[in-house]
Amino acid sequence: MHASMNYVRMSLELHLFFARIMKEHSFFLETGFTQRDINFIQQADNFRTQFDTLLGEVISISDGAISQEVLQSGEIISPYTLRAEMASSFYTGVQIPTNLTQAEAGLTGGVVMRPNDMLVQAVSSINQRAMSLIAALAQFKSTILSQVLACKMFTNSYPLLIDHIMREAKFYWRMVQKIEARERMNLEAEILEQELFWNRIMAEHSKFIRGLLDPTEDELITTANNFGHEFDQLTAEAKAAIDKSIPILKVTEDSLRATRALRDFKAQGTNGIAECKIRSIIIPLLGDHTLREANHYLRLLKSYRQV
Structure with a gap:
């Protein structure tokens, strides 16, 4: 595969998986705070909607540019994702954009594409913006964990779960950074x-x-x-x-x-x-x-x- 298309494919596949993970982390945090911490609820909701936007951008340029293997793996969406989103939205009152899930269900893969400068540039822009957003979310999670461990905040998320999702954000950031830097693996x-x-x-x-x-x-x-x-x-x-x-x-x-x-x-x-x-x-x-x-x-x- 041409190096540019490999860069595009790796970037898009990573975001299709991890951007959804990040928006769900934000949702879990948002619904776990008490009403006293309305500011944190609003911040988590803002992160959730920003990752919705990022994921939507990625989906819009992913058709035919990703592998069939990833599409069939069940890591982007599973047979239960749409139903789980609808039920979770019903239980919490948070409006989850299920149109993203439906759009992902329609993606195709395995098409051999020629390098396209506009596509490469679009992916690079997404990577750069994603790194900033991921870093901000990781810092937000770190702040929450510090508050919880200092007994200055209550949330229904385990401290280990907050640490867990913070590590996943940092891991995602490192993966994007490696791809964007074209590091030899x-x-x-x-x-x-x-x-x-x-x-x-x-x-x-x-x-x-x-x-x-x-x-x-x-x-x-x-x-x-x-x-x-x-x-x-x-x-x-x-x-x-x-x-x-x-x-x-x-x-x-x-x-x-x-x-x-x-x-x-x-x-x-x-x-x-x-x-x-x-x-x-x-x-x-x-x-x-x-x-x-x-x-x-x-x-x-x-x-x-x-x-």
Whole structure:
């Protein structure tokens, strides 16, 4: 693939996944504050709408410029996304623009395109603006975490969840920065960085799910707890691979097996929440959110096996 089109494809695919993640983080924060912190509610809502705008721009130039593999992975939208958005909007009163989800459902991929200077410039502009917006959101999350840990604010988000979404914002920023700088990639180092990052994320997802399930959901709590422990071990394995203590292929294979099982658990849970068959305080969009992140990681792991 021509270098310019590879730059376009990598940028658009990253934003299609992560811009949606960021707008949902903003939504979760917005709906978690108390009325005393109306200023923070307004700031979170502003970030949410800015990421809606960014995502809309990305969607408008993505048709035919991204891979079929990404479109089919379930990381951009899942079979549950639209329903989860509608239900979450109903529960909170926050108007979620489902037209973005419908537009993403109509995207096509796999078309070989010639380099287009206007498209490259448009993507570069998006990358630059995205980096500024991501950095501002990461700082906002850091401020919230500091306030919560100092007992100056109450929110229904776990402190670890706030830290978790702050790390995801910083990770997104670094990925955009690497693409925009046209950095030459050290493939092994990139794989290890991704596996260390995402194994920790999967461990924390499992623990959040465990803590947000109703106490009567004994079987689901036990399953989520077991996944948490398993991904803690996989995070340790990824660190060991970085130190050359174990082969990288072992980490990839172990992570692939565990992530596939966790993805299936999340899919069942997301559907169960949508159908009101699971007792929890998990808002439907959060279930779908964690499912898409597992789908994203699965696609990465499958690609690493082919290296």
